[in-house]
Amino acid sequence: MSIVDDRGRVGGRINAVDAGIALLLVVLIPLAYGSFLLFRTPQPRLTGVNPAKMYQGKNLRVEIQGENLRPFMRVTFNTVQGRTFMLGNTNWAMVDLPDLEAGTYDVELFDYRQSLAKLPQALTILPLAPVPTVQMEVSGAFTGMAIEAARRLSVGQTFPPSGAPLAEVLSLGAPTQGRLRLHAGDAMLELPLIDQRELPATLRVRCYVASDLDGTLRCMVPGPAQAVPVAPDSMLTLAAPQGWVNFQIATVRAPSQIVKP
Secondary structure, three states: OOOEOOOOEEOOOEEHHHHHHHHHHHHHHHHHHHHHHHHOOOOOEEEEEEOOEEEOOOOOEEEEEEEOOOOOEEEEEOOEEOOOOEEEEOOEEEEEOOOOOOEEEEEEEEEOOEEEEEEEEEEEEEOOOOOOEEEEEEEEEEEEEOHHHHHOOOOOOEEOOOOOOOEEEEEEOOOEEEEEEEEEOOEEEEEEEEEEEEEEEEEEEEEEEEEOOOOOEEEEEOOOOOOEEOOOOOEEEEEEOOEEEEEEEEEEEOOOOOOOO
16 A cells, blocks of 8 residues: 555655655754744833932932843833933942932833833932921122112012012122132132123022931032032022022021011
């Protein structure tokens, strides 16, 4: 009995070429699947955030822990994106936090626009403990003012003009030629400001106590971009009815008379 008939069919029904193709497919399919498992890009995942709790503040940084992390990813805290994504290796990266309010945040990992992994309520920002507010008196000058703007300032004026004041004008002098004091290494330079006036003044400022890295205390006044220390040559930026005004401090002293807020 012939196994292959005159038409090339095995057993009279299956073509030998068809049988070879079927055998090839049986071999190639597992091989292709194995290659896919071996060379595919593994799915990143998140495993933790360290530290998981921290106090509210500026320039905070956390370590994102996970698996299969890659460069150029990004991390969001609820809907607010982290400032950086500095990859250490495939298991961790450092992320500079945005300025977050106190609360609990979901941590989500993105690759371009695609969400890859999420840790619900993985980061908690704790509110800062209340800090004492004190009053100081500073002498110096309003700088960089036009003549008309200098004339609109008056004794008793507060900054901002409504709400809790950060500063109050105690005395004013006569306008003089505008100038600006700048540090250049250990030297102090005074630069003239053309077509601008400097208005000597004494202010009472309200500031909050903050600790430096060495443990010393200083008094800080909130500003539109960042808090400014109450110290000689510091520049306070204050909200006035005509817009923002700058006051450069020359000297600092304890208040001559305490005024209740």
